[in-house]
Amino acid sequence: MEGQVNAWDSVSPEELLQGGDVTEGVVRSGDTVRRPHSASSERVRSLLIHLERVGFAGAPRYLGVDDRGRDVLTFVDGEVARRPAPEWVASDDRAASVASLLRAYHDAVGSFGMPEVFDDASPIRPEGSPEPFPVPNELIGHRDVTLENVVFRDGIASALIDFDLARPSSRIDDVCNLLQWWAPWQPVEDRPEALADADACARAAMLVDAYDLDAASRSMLVPLARNTAERTWYSMRLRAERDGGGWRRMWDAGVGDAIRRRQEWLRKNQEALTKAVM
Structure with a gap:
C-alpha cells in the first residue's frame, strides 16, 4: 500500500x-x-x-x-559512475542513452503539471544575480543529471536517481544540465579525467540529436547555458552561507572558482558550441 x-x-x-x-x-x-x-x-x-x-x-x-x-x-540496481568517474562515461552510446532517458522522463512528467507542493522549490534570486533567461516553465525538471545520478544496465541508461533538486523548469533547462556533465560543457581542468579528451562540440551534437530536441530550443541552448552559469555562482554562494553542510564544503573546495572558469569557457566557445547543436 x-x-x-x-x-x-x-x-x-x-x-x-x-x-x-x-x-x-x-x-x-x-x-x-x-x-x-x-x-x-x-x-x-x-x-x-x-x-x-x-x-x-x-x-x-x-x-x-x-x-x-x-x-x-x-533500490535501483545497476552501474553508477561513482568518483573517480570510470572510463565508460566517455562512451558515446552510453551518453546518448542518457539523453534518450531524459526525453522519456520529460514525456512522462508532462502530465504531472505544476503541483502546489513545488511552489517553494524555485530558487530565489540572490542579490547581484542576473535575470533568468526567459524560458517558461513547462514541467518538473530533474535539474541534476550528473554522472553519478544515472543508473546503467547492460551499458544503457535505465534510471535517473536523486530528485532532490527537481523543480518547475523546461526541457531545455534539463538538456543544458545534461550537456554540462555529459558533453561536457566545462573546461578540461574541471572535467573528470575520463572526459578530459572529450570533444564537447561533437558530444553535444550527439546528445541533442539523441534527445530529439527541436530547432527553436537548440538555438537557445548556449545563451541559456551561459546565463545559468552566471546565476549559479550567486546561488551556490547563497546556499553555502545559508545552508552550510555540503554546500559549504563545495564552496570551500573551490566550486565558485570552477563556475567562473566555466563561464569563461562558455564565452570563448559559444560560436563553436552554437554551430554544433544547430
Missing part, C-alpha cells in the same frame, strides 16, 4: 551509499534506499508516485517512511 513499509525491512543491515555532495546519511537496506527526511521530501514523494502511476520505469519507487522517519525508496 502507498506510504507503507514492511517492518521487517527496517531492520535489514545498512550500507552507506557514497557519491552525493549535499545529502548525507543515505543508506541501502536490503532492496530499499533510506534517505533522511528533508525540505524536498514531499516534492520527491509526489513526483515519484506520479512517475509510477504513468508507468515510467526509469526512477525509484516511493515506498513510505520508516520507523526512524526516513524516506524509503526502492
Whole structure:
C-alpha cells in the first residue's frame, strides 16, 4: 500500500551509499534506499508516485517512511559512475542513452503539471544575480543529471536517481544540465579525467540529436547555458552561507572558482558550441 513499509525491512543491515555532495546519511537496506527526511521530501514523494502511476520505469519507487522517519525508496540496481568517474562515461552510446532517458522522463512528467507542493522549490534570486533567461516553465525538471545520478544496465541508461533538486523548469533547462556533465560543457581542468579528451562540440551534437530536441530550443541552448552559469555562482554562494553542510564544503573546495572558469569557457566557445547543436 502507498506510504507503507514492511517492518521487517527496517531492520535489514545498512550500507552507506557514497557519491552525493549535499545529502548525507543515505543508506541501502536490503532492496530499499533510506534517505533522511528533508525540505524536498514531499516534492520527491509526489513526483515519484506520479512517475509510477504513468508507468515510467526509469526512477525509484516511493515506498513510505520508516520507523526512524526516513524516506524509503526502492533500490535501483545497476552501474553508477561513482568518483573517480570510470572510463565508460566517455562512451558515446552510453551518453546518448542518457539523453534518450531524459526525453522519456520529460514525456512522462508532462502530465504531472505544476503541483502546489513545488511552489517553494524555485530558487530565489540572490542579490547581484542576473535575470533568468526567459524560458517558461513547462514541467518538473530533474535539474541534476550528473554522472553519478544515472543508473546503467547492460551499458544503457535505465534510471535517473536523486530528485532532490527537481523543480518547475523546461526541457531545455534539463538538456543544458545534461550537456554540462555529459558533453561536457566545462573546461578540461574541471572535467573528470575520463572526459578530459572529450570533444564537447561533437558530444553535444550527439546528445541533442539523441534527445530529439527541436530547432527553436537548440538555438537557445548556449545563451541559456551561459546565463545559468552566471546565476549559479550567486546561488551556490547563497546556499553555502545559508545552508552550510555540503554546500559549504563545495564552496570551500573551490566550486565558485570552477563556475567562473566555466563561464569563461562558455564565452570563448559559444560560436563553436552554437554551430554544433544547430
